[in-house]
Amino acid sequence: MTIPYHLFETAIGWIGIAWSERGLTRVQLPERDRAATERRLLATMSRISQSGEPSQQTARELPANIVAAVDEITRYAAGEIVDFSDIKVDLAGINDFRLAIYDAARKLGFGETTTYGELAQRAGHTGLARETGQALGSNPVPIVVPCHRILAAGNKIGGFSAPGGSATKEKLLTMEGVRVGPPPSAQASFGF
The missing domain is CATH 1.10.10.10 (Winged helix-like DNA-binding domain superfamily/Winged helix DNA-binding domain)
Structure with a gap:
């Protein structure tokens, strides 16, 4: 199982996201720098894996829904009023x-x-x-x-x-x- 993820810089720091075909599975708020944010994101992705260690991969090309999510999160971090209700999330395995x-x-x-x-x-x-x-x-x-x-x-x-x-x-x-x-x-x- 490969879990795609992406890091992007915002006005409040580096944010990391991971996703499945169904939507966002993870949002990692900024740590002190990009590397620390990526380490925390990968650690949490490993902990939530239900079938052994997932293979994580930085996405080279982002799906359109993920591009839209990155844009909305970036605009929010810049202080814009943003409504996230259109962002699909994948909360599989949550009670x-x-x-x-x-x-x-x-x-x-x-x-x-x-x-x-x-x-x-x-x-x-x-x-x-x-x-x-x-x-x-x-x-x-x-x-x-x-x-x-x-x-x-x-x-x-x-x-x-x-x-x-x-x-x-x-x-x-x-x-x-x-x-x-x-x-x-x-x-x-x-x-x-």
Whole structure:
């Protein structure tokens, strides 16, 4: 099995993506440089493989749907209002609970936030805020499934599993015009 992937430079740093015939399977937010982003992307691709070690390959020619996804992510990183609902994702192997959470998150528009508890309710899983946070923490396609738009109770920033943690989450929200609670103390690993 060969998993194609591609790295591209954006205003917020190098982003990596991987895909199948059905859609994006992975979005890797920026690390400190291209090489670090590629290493993290390949490591996560290896961990999610269900049939042994996949063969990863940098794509020489991108399919039209992937060119469109790269364009939309690049424009988003430059601060443009982008709606990712047209980007197909391949979430094969993910359980029904997480699929429901990701689907509910994808319905949030640019600059729209909600809490983990509210998102759980929207997804039909009232009372499962903690589990919702765990599902979002393992979101394989951040930005496209906008897990950064989900806040802790009281509209506090909450956690974020991407490089830079909560500081990165806050910067993504700031790009969308959203201001929340006191700023996190950690610095994001990419400077935008």
